[in-house]
Amino acid sequence: MxxxxxxxxxxxxxxxxxxxxxxxxxxxxxxxxxxxxxxxxxxxxxxxxxxxxxxxxxxxxxxxxxxxxxxxxxxxxxxxxxxxxxxxxxxxxxxxxxxxxxxxxxxxxxxxxxxAKLVKEIMTKDFITATLQDSLHDIATKMKDHNIGFIPVVEGRILLGVITDRDLAIRGYAEHQDEAVTVEKVLSKDVRTILPTETVEVAAQIMAKEQIRRLPVVLNGELLGIVTLGDMATHKGYEITVGEALAQISLPL
The missing domain is CATH 3.30.310.100 (YugN-like)
Structure with missing residues (x-):
């Protein structure tokens, strides 16, 4: 029955x-x-x-x-x-x-x-984005002005990939790319994302496994926000969750 x-x-x-x-x-x-x-x-x-x-x-x-x-x-x-x-x-x-x-x-x-608290309850909704037309210089300026090292690349609200300070350094300047070269040449397209309805615990598990500190929150391709270990740390009750994730992230690959 x-x-x-x-x-x-x-x-x-x-x-x-x-x-x-x-x-x-x-x-x-x-x-x-x-x-x-x-x-x-x-x-x-x-x-x-x-x-x-x-x-x-x-x-x-x-x-x-x-x-x-x-x-x-x-x-x-x-x-x-x-x-x-x-x-x-x-x-x-x-x-x-x-x-x-x-x-x-x-x-x-x-x-x-x-x-369990959901990702959508703690994610950051106010974030900086880039487009495929932005140059490496534009990205470097945004990172400097906003003190960030991670920028989602979007078309409208659709997530196309992300660019990090590491991407900028290794795929950009270390390979002697001109500052006028666009983001499309250096962005990371294989991006781990999470649904807004997933729990904070699941987000922490993914970060620990993938050894990353932030996840784009995506629904049907649309970027809704970003959840970070910092977001988790500001909510009471997640100290152990954050600590365990950080311990895994700190391990050598």
């Missing part, structure tokens, strides 16, 4: 974070397509020597499940009775105390996913 009226339905999470949360709550993930996965929670009922499974269905809305960065949306949650060798019987009557336990477990999952 489908468990109705649960607020976990429709929540969105990156695969890595959803795996972390569900594992903590006792679920096991099963993957049966490149874009779909289920999370099962086993309930043993000794009174009638039966096993019941709470099954949470998810679907990828971005990326495949080979990637920990795939974005999953939670769909329906089911409760079924295990019937060997046929699998789960969703039509069998479910004892009330089993159903109550399932609702509580779904509430825990909803709380874990909802309580």
């Amino acid at each position: 489908i468990i109705e009226d649960v607020e976990v339905k429709g929540l969105v999470s990156e695969l890595a974070y959803l795996d972390e949360v569900t594992t903590k709550l006792g679920f096991v993930r099963w993957q049966w397509e490149y874009t779909r996965a289920t999370y099962d929670f086993k309930i043993e009922e000794k009174a009638d020597n039966a096993d019941y499974y709470l099954r949470v269905n998810t679907r990828s809305t971005q990326g495949r499940l080979e990637s920990p960065y795939a974005i999953l949306i939670i769909e329906d949650a089911y409760i079924g009775k295990a019937t060997f060798p046929h699998g789960l019987d969703y039509d069998s009557p479910i004892p009330e105390h089993i159903l109550k336990l399932c609702r509580h477990k779904l509430f825990e999952l909803q709380r874990e996913l909802s309580d």
Whole structure:
């Protein structure tokens, strides 16, 4: 049977974070397509020597499940009775105390996913950008005037790439590029981004893994903001998260 009226339905999470949360709550993930996965929670009922499974269905809305960065949306949650060798019987009557336990477990999952602060809540919305027509001199001037070393390159609001002070030094001046050369010659196009609906914890995990200190926040190609370790550090409760990310970023590649 489908468990109705649960607020976990429709929540969105990156695969890595959803795996972390569900594992903590006792679920096991099963993957049966490149874009779909289920999370099962086993309930043993000794009174009638039966096993019941709470099954949470998810679907990828971005990326495949080979990637920990795939974005999953939670769909329906089911409760079924295990019937060997046929699998789960969703039509069998479910004892009330089993159903109550399932609702509580779904509430825990909803709380874990909802309580986490989202990237869109802490990201910087006021940021400097560049266009493909800007010259290296323009970029150097912007970095100097605003005391920054990272500038997103956009066309309108669409993110095309980023240019950093490192790009400017290594691909620009170290290769004796003329100051009139445009950004297009030196920008980094392979940019790791994050959705505004991802959690701060996920952002920190990405930064630690990629050894970077900032992430463009992008939705449907549009640049909405930038989230940095500095943004996280200004919010109470993220001191350990920031410290762990910094420790990983400081490790040699």
